[in-house]
Amino acid sequence: MTQRKKRLSGAQILIETLIEQGVTDVFGYPGGTVLDIYDALFRAKRRIRHILTAHEQGAAHAADGYARSTGKVGVVIATSGPGATNLVTGIATAMLDSVPMVAITGNVATSMIGRDSFQEVDITGVTVPITKHNFFVTDVRSLADTVREAFQIAKEGRPGPVLIDIPKDVQQALCVFTAAKEQPLSQKERVDDTVLDKAAALIAKAQKPYLYIGGGALGCELGKQIVALAEKIDAVIGCSFMGLSAVPTDEPRFLGMQGMHGRFASTAASRQADLILAVGVRFSDRATGSLERIQTRPTVIQLDIDLAELGKNVPLDLGIQGDLHVLFPRLCARVKPAKHPEWMRQVQHLREKETADLLAAERLQESELSPRSIFEIINAYTDETTVFATDVGQHQMWTAQFAALRTPHSLVSSGGLGTMGYGLGAAIGACIGTKKKTVLLTGDGSFGMNLTELATAVTEKLPLVIVLFNNRTLGMVHQLQHLFYQKRFAGTSLFARKTDFVKLAQAFGAKGVRVETLAQFETAFKSAMQSKTPVLLDLQIDPQTPVLPMLPQDESIDNIITTMTE
Amino acid sequence: MRNVIAVYVENKYGVLTRVAGLIMRRGFNIDTLTVGETENPDYSRITITMQGDEYSRTQIINQLKKLHNVRQVQLLESGDSVERELLLVKVKNSAATRSEVMTAADVYRGKIIDYSTDAIMIEVTGEPNKIQAFIDVLRPLGILEMCRTGIVALQRGSAALAKQA
Secondary structure, three states: OOOOOOEEEHHHHHHHHHHHOOOOEEEEOOOHHHHHHHHHHHHOOOOOEEEEOOOHHHHHHHHHHHHHHHOOOEEEEEOOOHHHHOOHHHHHHHHHOOOOEEEEEEEOOHHHOOOOOOOOOOHHHHHHHHOOEEEEOOOHHHHHHHHHHHHHHHHOOOOOEEEEEEEHHHHHOEEEOOOOOOOOOOOOOOOOHHHHHHHHHHHHHOOOEEEEEOHHHHHOOOHHHHHHHHHHHOOEEEEOHHHOOOOOOOOOOEEEEOOOOOOHHHHHHHHHOOEEEEEOOOOOHHHHOOHHHOOOOOEEEEEEOOHHHOOOOOOOOEEEEOOHHHHHHHHHHHOOOOOOHHHHHHHHHHHHHHHHHHHHHHHOOOOOOOHHHHHHHHHHOOOOOOEEEEOOOHHHHHHHHHOOOOOOOOEEOOOOOOOOOOHHHHHHHHHHHHOOOEEEEEEHHHHHHHHHHHHHHHHOOOOEEEEEEEOOEOHHHHHHHHHHOOOOOOOOEOOOOOOOHHHHHHHHOOEEEEEOOHHHHHHHHHHHHHOOOOEEEEEEOOOOOOOOOEOOOOOOHHHOEOOOOO | OEEEEEEEEEOOOOHHHHHHHHHHHOOOOEEEEEEEEOOOOOEEEEEEEEEOOHHHHHHHHHHHHHOOOEEEEEEEOHHHEEEEEEEEEEEEOOOOOHHHHHHHHHHOOOEEEEEOOOEEEEEEEEOHHHHHHHHHHHHHHHEEEEEEOOOEEEEOOOOOHHHHO
16 A cells, blocks of 8 residues: 655645754744744644744844854744844844844735735845845745755855745645755865965965954854964964854963954054954954054955955955865964064063053043953853853943853854844843853843843743843943044933833843942842843943943054043 | 956846845946846846946955855956847938938948838847947937847857856
8 A cells, every 4th residue: 555645734844844954943923924834833842942032023133142152043933024024133133143044934825915915025025135045935845945945055155044935825735745854064175275375375474473263263163273273373363253252262362352342452463463364254344444554564364165255345465265164274284383472572562551551441430340340250150151142332342352251152242233132132042042051241222122032031931141231321322422423422321211120120020130339240140140040130330431442443553542531 | 347247047036136136235336237048948147237346346246156046157358258239229200311310220230120100210239339339320310219238248169157057
């Protein structure tokens, strides 16, 4: 007797294919055009977990945080129309930071498409510029392969978000489902030895080498090899915001993030170096500023998986495209050891100036709750298992400057798009993905944007510590107004808001503690780190505390701002 | 500098929008864009002409290569490729200008494809310079309306984008 193959609905095929692709958790929010998908999820709930958020944007950020912290593809599901458009900021955030994500949206039935039907939006049209690719599925027979292709695209090469829009009738249509295995990624590598020899020769000529690493180096987990190369050629290491956590912050050769709000030594060294070896980094304007301001232009070598990044933002002496997993070790093997004691002395002076500047700037502040002292406590009570998430603003830059990031992917933060309101959703996703203690650093401005996700954190009983840098101000913009708009503080004061974040946390069913001194913070943070459920610490910091140093766009390193007073 | 770029794409829903949108988003201006089926009905070929220096040309080619439906991108160098454009142009038909219109059409190897008491329609193909020259000749004679297809181009010799895709 021949066995008849079982026919499944499109919605069931979607869920089966997600499971086949190794998906164990999806974030989302139900609605009219995803009823079938939710029904299929319900029926498969022992094999795949759905996490209901309070808003689709939170779900998108959660999928993103999940992906960044685990390296897996994050999955988010939303209904058509407003559900789909609410994903847009989350998808764009993932796009700018090359985060692998698959977003699934329902849409009205194919017969209703194009008629401005209830909750109909052309979400594939909307998301063309902010996805790596997207699909509009019109035939259930192509659904399984479309989902497989979407995962492949999201992961391969330079990762990124992919959206699949599935009309309701396609979800309901029946079709035979043939299971397949998750396809491994192929590593294409065609770089010629002579190109690598040329790179090695340029490196051999350098007297002041600087390794500049970004999200690509982090994604490929090259940290140990980067440090080994730096030791071999006596180089220092700096990173872009996206490169943070690739190399542990306590690594002696690591100078930290460079750029507008980067560490002084890192930024200055990158401008004094005679060779910049850029690994998986795109020379974003915030990190690089204007290289034209450098008096003697360094030799620049850039390695990246994305051909379009080579030479996009700075002129190169040599650009090499390839998979860094393969390319970087090949290059390292060709490089000859070198010693540059003079360069090391020069960098040591920069480090000394950095510390002196920092202490000088701190002395001008009245509050003892300086960012550095706050992070001294945070670093003391966290370890290599802690995941940090941030929102966007001053607290984010303080995190970049002072947080002890001990393991790769221990920081989850929106770099390229700079999405305020990203943090809470992302922290929830990271906490669920890693099952580790997660610390969200946020500000009163950012937190106000998507605080409704506290409901999700409480529902899921997440061990989440929220450190809210509350300065009653939109601090980053306020700082720019202070410096460049003659202190006309348009729209950046939140003093008239009467939000009580402690009561707010309690209203959501979380713990809330107000903190006004360093001693209180230490007690509260230590205790919060023991909690198995969400705790919010409302940290009352001085609104006048700036992020320093600051290198204004298009300024030379000589004009870096290291102190600010009223 | 004018650049001619051939883009070999999967013949799928929305591909033209993706290609055109990418060029717009990255801040480049398209002079002409043509699209049509190829020898393989699963693929289309888009020919783009745009102004830009070497930097923008490289950028746009590399960005186009990243699009999922794009299989091959090629810069067509003028010495190594053939370009053609088609023009349909309608001019006034009057006793005073008729013979001049006919002569011009003849010299530019145009075809009269429609003739009525008050209008003559001419079809001309050729390189963009020739098309432009023909339009310049007709302009004082009273162009009623016209339509240019934009450039299509192929590399000389046996090379083919489909083979590389």
